[in-house]
Amino acid sequence: MNQRYIVFLLLISCSVTFSCKKKSDSNWLNFIPIGEEIELIEELASMTNPCRDAENYIPDPDHPKHTSYKRVKVNFHIIRNAEGKGNLSEKVGRKYVQEVLISANEGLSENSKMRLPAGNDTEVLSARYKYELWPTSYIPNDDGIYFHNDDEHYFNINRGKKKNIFKRDVYEKYGIQKDSVLNVFVQDVHLDSIASKSFTARANGVAFSTWVKVALWHEALRDTVYQNGKAVVPGKYNPPKLLNHEIGHVFGLAHAWGRDNCEDTPEHPNCWALTGVPPCHEISNNIMDYNAHMSALTPCQIGRVHKSILTNPIKRALVIKDWCKLNPYKNFNIKEEITWNSCKTVQGNIIIENGGRLVIRCKTSMPNGSEIVVHPQGELVLQGAHLYNDCDGQWNGIKVLSEGKVSGKVSYIGKATVIEHSKNNIQLEKEPEIKS
C-alpha cells in the first residue's frame, strides 16, 4: 500500500466514523457575567456620558452605515389669498415642491467642502438624512402637498409693525399629522407689497420645534435676473437651501457664524456674497449661515442632527420608524474592534464574527425577532448599554456560538446596563456588595 493511499483511507474513515471538526454549538444566552477588563473600566470612569456627546453621533467614515439613515417625513402647505392668488398655482406648486425636495436632498447627500476657515481640512461627510413627502391615509389621493386659500394667512411679513413671521396661527389652523410629520408652510408676499416699488422679494423662513415657515418662494422665483437670456441669479435654487437651513434649526442647529457648539464652524461676519474687500473677502458656504451658497454641513453639525433625532422623542417622531421590522439586508457584521458610543436604531441582526469585538455603551433598539450572534472568537461587551425593542414587540436575544471548548464571549461593565424585551430572558450577574 503506498503512502498516499493510506492518507486517503484515513481521511475517509475520519469523515465517516467521527467528525474531524471540533463540535460546534449555539446557545441562547441567559446569564451575563461582570467583565473584568480594567482598561475599559478606567476608560468609562474617565468619560462623561458618551451618549449625550453630539460628537459621538458623527457618522464614522470607515463605517458610515453604523449611523442609521434617517428619513424625515414632511408635508407642504401652500397658502394663497381667498381668490387663489398670491402664491404658487396647484400645477406649478406640486411640481416645484417635488423639485425643491430633490434638490434639498441632493444638497444633503452630496454636501460641499467648507470654505471657512481658509485652508481647512474639515472632512466632507454625507449627511445621512433626507426628506420624504408623507401623505395621510385618510385624505383621498393625498400626496402630502396641500393648498389653502386664506386672506389672513397667505402672506409673510418679516419686519415692521405688521410682522407676522413668528406667529403660529397658520400651523394651528392647517397643520396635518402634527405629531409625526414636519409641516412646511409656504407663504408669500402680501399682494399690496408687490405694488410698492421699493419692495424686493427675497426668500426667507423661520423654524419652530417641529415645523417651519418658508416664504416668498413664488416671488423669489419670479425674481430671477436674466442677462442675455440666461438666468444669472437663479432664484429657484434658493428655496431648497433655505429649506435645509430651517430644517437644520428644527434638529438643533444654530446659526454657524456665531457660537454654535461646533468647533468646525468658525465665527465670521456672515457676508452674503464676496465683495473682494474685508470682511467679505472670504465667505462661508455653510447651510446654517446666510450666504449665496449654503451647501456645506460640517461633521459636528451632522452629528448634532443625528443626536437630536435619536435622543429627543419629539424629533424622533418626525422620522420614518424603520427600526421595527427585521431587515436582514441591514445586518451588522462586526469583524474588527468597534465601540458604539451613541444611541442606535438597529434594523437588522448584529453578528459579531471571529476576531470581532463590539462594545455597546448607549440605548440600542433591536427590531422585532432580531438577534445578536457572537461567534466562537467574537466578543460582546455591554458597558452601560441599554438593549431594548422600541416597537412594543420582542427581539430574540443573544446567541453564543461555540466550537469545541471555545465560545463567544459576552460580559457587562457598568451599573446602567439594561436588557429588555428579549424573548430569551437574560440575567446580569449581581455585582458583589462592597462592605464598608
Ligand SMILES: [Zn+2]
Ligand atoms: Zn436661521
